[in-house]
Amino acid sequence: MRLGLRLPQRVGTDLRHDVTEVAGAAERAGFDSVWAWERLLFPVAPRDSFTPGAPWPSAYRQAADPLTVLAAAAVVTERVRIGTSVMVAGLHQPLQLAKRFATLDQLSGGRVVAGLGTGWAVDEFEAVGVAKVHRGRLLDETLDVFEAAWGPDPVSYRGPTTLIDNAYVLPKPAAPIPVLLAGDVDVSAAGGPNARVLERIAHRADGWLPLLPTPGAAGATKLRTEWDLIRQTAAAAGRDPSTMELVVVGNIAFSETPLGDDRAGFAGTRAQVLDDIAAVASAGADELILDLHLQDWWQSTRQMLDAALEIRDLAAA
Template identity: 60%
Template sequence: MRLGLRLPQRLGVDLQHDVVEAARTAEAAGYASLWTYERLIFPETPAEPYAPPNVPWPETQRQAADPLAVLTAAAVATEQVRLGTSVLIAALHTPVQLAKALATIDQISGGRMIAGLGTGWSSDEFRATGATRADRGRFLDETLDVFDAVWGPDPVNFRSPRVVIDKASVLPKPVAKIPVMLGGGGSAKALQRIAKRADGWLPFLATPGPDGAAQLRASWDRIREMASEYGRDASRMEMVVVGNVTFTDRPPGPDRSPFVGTLDQIMDDIHTAAEAGADELIVDLNLQDWFTSTRQMLETAVEIRERAAAS
């Protein structure tokens, strides 16, 4: 199983220097990919908690630098690692502009872009862009349709409730087809969308240990089974697990959440993801409030990569 690393976007990051340093360090350490996430605004009194039932939004996300700008800097600073978003919220973007931005980064990087998308959950962010929670699934489907159209041959003809393109060139095109991966999967409709439309899945590990591996593998098997029923080549699909790491001073008990605990426990969770059949795992250290510098974060990232390689 490969490892990817989330790039620093959080509060306190020196964007002028830290993004490039992190990208180069991760590639040199053997990470296979670099990823960004999207947080558009940080409401003081959000409509929804960060996680149920009442988990507050992480203060480190008060700043979440633009994910595509960060990936562009990483593209220039690296040669081989893949560059992905985990995830962009489709409803926060105009589909044609998003398709063009992703294709541009793909050209700059020589064909290393991965488009990870999701429906999102924050009513505050939807309102900031003129959308609503009710729009989110429909806008994601429309965005996927626009990608198919504008990344294809010119002239492009496309019509949907929001987008009209009438015999127009839409350039640049991607180097090759950009893999589109989808997050979520908590509902039957979400699983169906992944199976029918996506090149891969970006899930979280719900439970540590063998039970968590079995649950994740069962969902992944179901997605690929449905993909085959749609006439797709399920063997070409990827599962990239997202690991949002939070270190603790003492080992939490058996009811701990995945990727919360000591370094040894985090390594156990990485092995669990591999046992579930993950092709890759994203190590995200952005939530860790006691990383006082990007260099300190990178030292831990390199240690995780070395321990994973040794095992």
């Protein structure tokens, strides 16, 4: 299983120096990829939350623009993949986003991975004049525009918000850009799997970007079951599931003392975090993204990088 590392973007980050330092150190240490995430704004009184009723994490106060962060990382690295995990498709005009990804792929020499999601924050959608109810349709249109814009010229496409009329759209990506989709398939839900999310990933994506639902063996079993369902659905649609990849996001929250069985995935001591890394590997994940800068334990980029290198060494051992 490959290991990736989330780049620093939060408040307290020296963007001019920390991004390139971490990207270069990650490549030298043997990480396989570096990733950036998107948060458009931080409402003082949010109207909704990823976890219902919970406040937004303090780390969300700043998330530097992911594609700009990745451009900085691209110019100081040669090997690692450069990915978004994730960008919210509905916050962007699809053709402009396709062009930004293609430009970044040229800068990186063909190393870009486009991780997209529907998003969940009504405050963000309203800030760009979009209704949250349309988020799924907007993601579908973005996928359509990527396919058209990254394909042969001249390009023609007509969609709900995008019109390309027999035009050249350049630059093209240096290499085919894998598009990974986030989303909760949730086979344990009372009404069965989330059919729309399942169909979109299985029919349209090059892979899946989930979180570890619960820690340890139980989380591995659930993750493996849902990944098997995605691949079976892809095969039934005539796709080759062996070309798809499972990239799990591990949001690490350290604890000085062991947490109980009700802990979240990747929360706890270093030993518990290593158990979750092993669980993700046993579930058949192709890659795990280590995110060490979303939690309150974070004090500095240097501290985060040291912890990341320690975990990589422990996992390798």
